[in-house]
Amino acid sequence: MKKIVTRMGDGYLTDMTESELKKDLENGTMDASAKGKIPSLSEDELRHLYEIFCNPSRFVSVEPGNEIILSFDGGTHKIYRLGVNTGRIHNFQLMERAIGADTMETGHLDYCFKAVKTLIFEEQQELEQALLVTMLPIFYGAMPNLGVYSQPDGPFPNPAELLPQGKIKEARAAQEEAVEMAVRDMVSVATSLYEVGADGINFDTTGAAGDPDFLAALRATRILKEKYPEMCVELGMSSEFVLGMHGELEFEGVRLAGLYPQDQMKLAEKAGVTIFGPAINSVTNKSCAWNVARAVTFVKPCVERGKLPIHANIGMGVGGTPVAEYPPADAVSRASKAMVEITRLDGL
Amino acid sequence: MGMAITHSIASGMGGVRTAGDLVGRMQMTRGMKIREAKEYVAGKLRVSVADLSDPVTMAEVRGDLDLGRVRSIPKFSKGIDAKFRIAELLGIEINCVNLFKQRVGRKF
Numbered sequence: 001m002k003k004i005v006t007r008m009g010d011g012y013l014t015d016m017t018e019s020e021l022k023k024d025l026e027n028g029t030m031d032a033s034a035k036g037k038i039p040s041l042s043e044d045e046l047r048h049l050y051e052i053f054c055n056p057s058r059f060v061s062v063e064p065g066n067e068i069i070l071s072f073d074g075g076t077h078k079i080y081r082l083g084v085n086t087g088r089i090h091n092f093q094l095m096e097r098a099i100g101a102d103t104m105e106t107g108h109l110d111y112c113f114k115a116v117k118t119l120i121f122e123e124q125q126e127l128e129q130a131l132l133v134t135m136l137p138i139f140y141g142a143m144p145n146l147g148v149y150s151q152p153d154g155p156f157p158n159p160a161e162l163l164p165q166g167k168i169k170e171a172r173a174a175q176e177e178a179v180e181m182a183v184r185d186m187v188s189v190a191t192s193l194y195e196v197g198a199d200g201i202n203f204d205t206t207g208a209a210g211d212p213d214f215l216a217a218l219r220a221t222r223i224l225k226e227k228y229p230e231m232c233v234e235l236g237m238s239s240e241f242v243l244g245m246h247g248e249l250e251f252e253g254v255r256l257a258g259l260y261p262q263d264q265m266k267l268a269e270k271a272g273v274t275i276f277g278p279a280i281n282s283v284t285n286k287s288c289a290w291n292v293a294r295a296v297t298f299v300k301p302c303v304e305r306g307k308l309p310i311h312a313n314i315g316m317g318v319g320g321t322p323v324a325e326y327p328p329a330d331a332v333s334r335a336s337k338a339m340v341e342i343t344r345l346d347g348l
Numbered sequence: 349m350g351m352a353i354t355h356s357i358a359s360g361m362g363g364v365r366t367a368g369d370l371v372g373r374m375q376m377t378r379g380m381k382i383r384e385a386k387e388y389v390a391g392k393l394r395v396s397v398a399d400l401s402d403p404v405t406m407a408e409v410r411g412d413l414d415l416g417r418v419r420s421i422p423k424f425s426k427g428i429d430a431k432f433r434i435a436e437l438l439g440i441e442i443n444c445v446n447l448f449k450q451r452v453g454r455k456f
Contacts, residue, residue, distance in 0.1 A: 059354075059357075059358070060358065061357060061358040061359065062358065062359045064398065064401065065397070065398055065401070066359070067359060067360060067361040067362070067368075067401045068359055068360070068361065068382055069360075069361060069368060069371055069372045069375055069382065069385075070352075070355055070356060070359075070360040070361075070363075070368070071372070072352065075352070078349050078352060079349060082349065095352070095363075096363060096364055096369075097364070097418050097419075097420075099352055099353060099356050099363075100356045100357075100360060100362045100363040100364075100365045100366075100368070101352070101356065101360070101363045101368075102360055102361050102362070102363045102368030102369055102371070102372040103369070103372045103376070128444075131428065131444040132427055132428045132444075133426075133427040133428075134427060135364050135369060135415075135416040135426070135427065135430045135431060135434070136363055136364060136368075136369040136372070137369060137372050137373050137376055194443065195447075196444075196447070197443050197444030197447050197448075198443065198444075199373075199376060199442070199443055199444070200376050230377070230441060230443075232376035232377065274375075274376060274379050275375060275376070275379075307379070308379060309375045309379060309380065309381055309382065309385075314351075314355065315351055316351060321351070326350060327350045327351045327354065328350075329350065329353075329354045332350070332351060332354040332355070332358070333354050333357075333358040336354065336355050336358040336359045337358055337359060339359075340359045344382075345382075346375060346381050346382040346385075347372075347375065347382070348355055348359060348360075
């Protein structure tokens, strides 16, 4: 019996029969369909996914004409985080001239707005210089990261300590105060970077601390777009599901807790976001085929129902890619091709 | 980096090797979806949509229009000066170009 070599969601190699592969693709799309209350993939789409996974090549790619735009999170960090002795301006040039990046992003290594606020001058200085020697559009990016506003890292009581004590009212109050401070930091930092020439601001891994995190990004976007209507704001999510850490927060009358990508996207659109990035988490004990089918099913309604360009997150552990420190090109290229050719989205 | 390189080859437009930066700018400045952005840029460059992702054709087109290329060629536009030309060609505002004009105190 023919065996298809593929990987699990943790990156380890496995093999499957043709019927096991088909079953995993069907189960993956059904999981997303049931959770998100969205259509599952059609037979033709499942057949296309099946062909992508059956292809014995190490690497697959989209057909000519289907190419899309790449945007990045932590783009210029990725080189010096390897221990390679380069600076961010070198990295911009490498990504532009050597890697063929369509856009690029820079940010502070700590990658949260709270941390950047205290060294904004240095961030402005380096971005301004990078913009002189590069041609591609440049985002400045960071995470709302509401976790760092809680004690002991931040000024407010820690909801993760209050909730187990049954202090729900206090936990909610602490999160509401954190939202106010995070919005101020995000607006202040984004303003400073835009005023030295950034082409766009990337609110990345939004919702990582649950509904207050998502609310902070939506509010900051609205303020920034009122201040600078021409500013490009990309909002990338952290998960397919907004965790209800507070549970009662709303934006435009819509409760944030429990929202799936197609509804996250609608609120992003209302807030003034220019590019939306849905993130679908990979499940490590399921196959890559299951994860890709599930991720594609979640992203497709965003593309079909929204007016915004959609750049799905397909970094480590999201968008059907495995959770592995060294991402295998066979698995990533299959997730890349599948996401582009099934959803017809605008970028990754 | 493995992630970025894989996506770049598997599905990316190719950045300044092709017209990826130009199509990206239309998404960022006008909120265009991919098809509309490609058609807009192809129209401005007077090439077909298929040409936009071809590095051989686009190297010639970018060279002819002096929009900046992968290689930093002496006497040709690169960096901020290429972006002046890109803004003019695409009919868009580029933030750092406008700030540069303000700094040198000129209206182009």
